Amino acid sequence: MSVSEEFWRRAQAVIAGGVNSPARSFRPMGGDAPLFIKTARGGRFEDVDGRSYVEFLAAFGPNIVGHGHPLVLERVASQLRDGALFGAPCPGEVEFAERLSAAIPALEQVRLVSSGTEAVMSAIRLARAATGRDLIVKFDGNYHGHADAVLVNTGSGAATAGGGHDSEGVPSGVRKDVRSLPFNDLGALAELFAAEGARIAAVLIEPISGNMGVVGPEPGYLAGVSEIAHRHGALVIDDEVIVGFRLRYGIIGPELGLSPDLVCLGKAIGGGLALGAYGGSRALMSLVAPLGPMFQAGTLAGNPLSVAAGLATLDILAEPGVYPWLAAMGGRLAQGVTDAADAAGAATSLTRFGSMFTLFFRRTAPRNYMEAQDYDGEAFRRFFWAMLEEGVYLAPSPYEAWFVTLGHTEEDVAQGIGAAARAFLRLRQPD
Numbered sequence: 001m002s003v004s005e006e007f008w009r010r011a012q013a014v015i016a017g018g019v020n021s022p023a024r025s026f027r028p029m030g031g032d033a034p035l036f037i038k039t040a041r042g043g044r045f046e047d048v049d050g051r052s053y054v055e056f057l058a059a060f061g062p063n064i065v066g067h068g069h070p071l072v073l074e075r076v077a078s079q080l081r082d083g084a085l086f087g088a089p090c091p092g093e094v095e096f097a098e099r100l101s102a103a104i105p106a107l108e109q110v111r112l113v114s115s116g117t118e119a120v121m122s123a124i125r126l127a128r129a130a131t132g133r134d135l136i137v138k139f140d141g142n143y144h145g146h147a148d149a150v151l152v153n154t155g156s157g158a159a160t161a162g163g164g165h166d167s168e169g170v171p172s173g174v175r176k177d178v179r180s181l182p183f184n185d186l187g188a189l190a191e192l193f194a195a196e197g198a199r200i201a202a203v204l205i206e207p208i209s210g211n212m213g214v215v216g217p218e219p220g221y222l223a224g225v226s227e228i229a230h231r232h233g234a235l236v237i238d239d240e241v242i243v244g245f246r247l248r249y250g251i252i253g254p255e256l257g258l259s260p261d262l263v264c265l266g267k268a269i270g271g272g273l274a275l276g277a278y279g280g281s282r283a284l285m286s287l288v289a290p291l292g293p294m295f296q297a298g299t300l301a302g303n304p305l306s307v308a309a310g311l312a313t314l315d316i317l318a319e320p321g322v323y324p325w326l327a328a329m330g331g332r333l334a335q336g337v338t339d340a341a342d343a344a345g346a347a348t349s350l351t352r353f354g355s356m357f358t359l360f361f362r363r364t365a366p367r368n369y370m371e372a373q374d375y376d377g378e379a380f381r382r383f384f385w386a387m388l389e390e391g392v393y394l395a396p397s398p399y400e401a402w403f404v405t406l407g408h409t410e411e412d413v414a415q416g417i418g419a420a421a422r423a424f425l426r427l428r429q430p431d
């Protein structure tokens with residue numbers, strides 16, 4: 001029995017399903033034990049059995065500067081010595097909020113929270129408080145965390161490892177106040193607003209979806225979404241938990257035509273520690289307690305340790321040339337993987353934005369969740385296992401992205417491409 005298998009045996013005894021988040025499970029890949037990771041450096045993992053992997057998982061997005069970046073290590077270690085948690089305000093949270101606000105014009109004020117789930121959950125509550133309306137519109141295959149209101153037709157782990165696209169335990173009353181529509185379909189949104197516009201508090205959207213695989217908005221779509229929502233007095237909530245600070249220093253929605261009223265951030269801004277944020281105009285944020293009537297709080301919110309990691313991460317990401325480098329490496333990896341697939345005659349397509357992309361096991365890139373679900377699952381599973389055997393760790397789901405980080409080297413990318421070439425050739429042989 002390998003050391004990972006031994007940990008898996010113990011994990012299953014005491015952790016529900018053996019994992020603390022379903023997306024980490026190898027069960028959807030037909031596997032039993034996942035790998036237990038002992039250390040991570042740069043763009044690599046070492047598992048408890050001593051095997052080394054190039055990893056393009058990036059912890060499902062947060063890792064952008066590379067594991068163990070010296071600046072993050074130094075600042076976090078120093079803060080840890082000075083105190084991890086005060087339950088009283090600290091300078092770092094002010095500095096961090098200032099940095100977010102300076103980078104994102106729509107964020108006059110923010111609230112720091114501890115996860116993307118909390119950021120979205122709070123933004124929804126605020127939108128409802130601000131409009132006095134209940135209905136939330138979201139899009140099929142988007143994932144916004146695991147709060148009740150957003151577990152309707154979700155992508156990501158809820159689609160692969162969650163036993164369906166909805167979750168049991170979400171009250172029917174909550175479901176009643178959520179509408180989920182196809183992404184990239186303005187007609188469907190216009191129709192819904194024509195019927196129920198006066199009851200809609202907000203449209204919640206990932207401007208580039210990262211949870212049905214990477215799926216971009218069609219030209220004019222995000223501007224159309226904003227126009228329809230605003231015409232009916234609804235707010236636009238821009239969920240950039242994955243793409244915020246991943247594709248540029250700040251958010252990407254406005255560049256693509258979205259006019260957000262509220263913005264949600266998480267993942268990359270925390271440098272691997274638990275940190276999220278939501279915010280908007282001063283007028284909207286003044287509705288949040290203690291100034292206003294909308295309550296939101298958190299014992300760990302804006303804690304000194306997380307903001308120390310976050311500030312170090314933003315310092316690194318603000319360096320000139322960072323995003324072009326990430327995009328170039330993402331482009332090189334994506335091109336290499338595409339060439340490998342083509343050379344082997346594999347039926348794949350690929351959608352990339354900067355340092356993130358999804359390799360779809362279908363001939364054409366999907367425009368929405370319905371299309372994304374139509375793929376060759378067996379080929380994906382075999383590819384996943386072949387890559388792992390080749391020493392490349394990918395997300396165990398067809399609906400996730402590959403991420404390149406500043407910790408990856410040219411050799412890591414070359415290893416990824418070489419592994420893909422061999423994995424695709426193996427797909428041509430009978431299993």
Ligand SMILES: Cc1ncc(COP(=O)(O)O)c(C=O)c1O
Pocket residue numbers: 060115116117118120143144145146156206210211239240241242266267
């Ligand atoms: C777009 C988006 N929003 C929100 C979340 C929830 O974030 P967290 O897992 O940190 O709660 C995720 C997580 O994958 C996400 O991708």
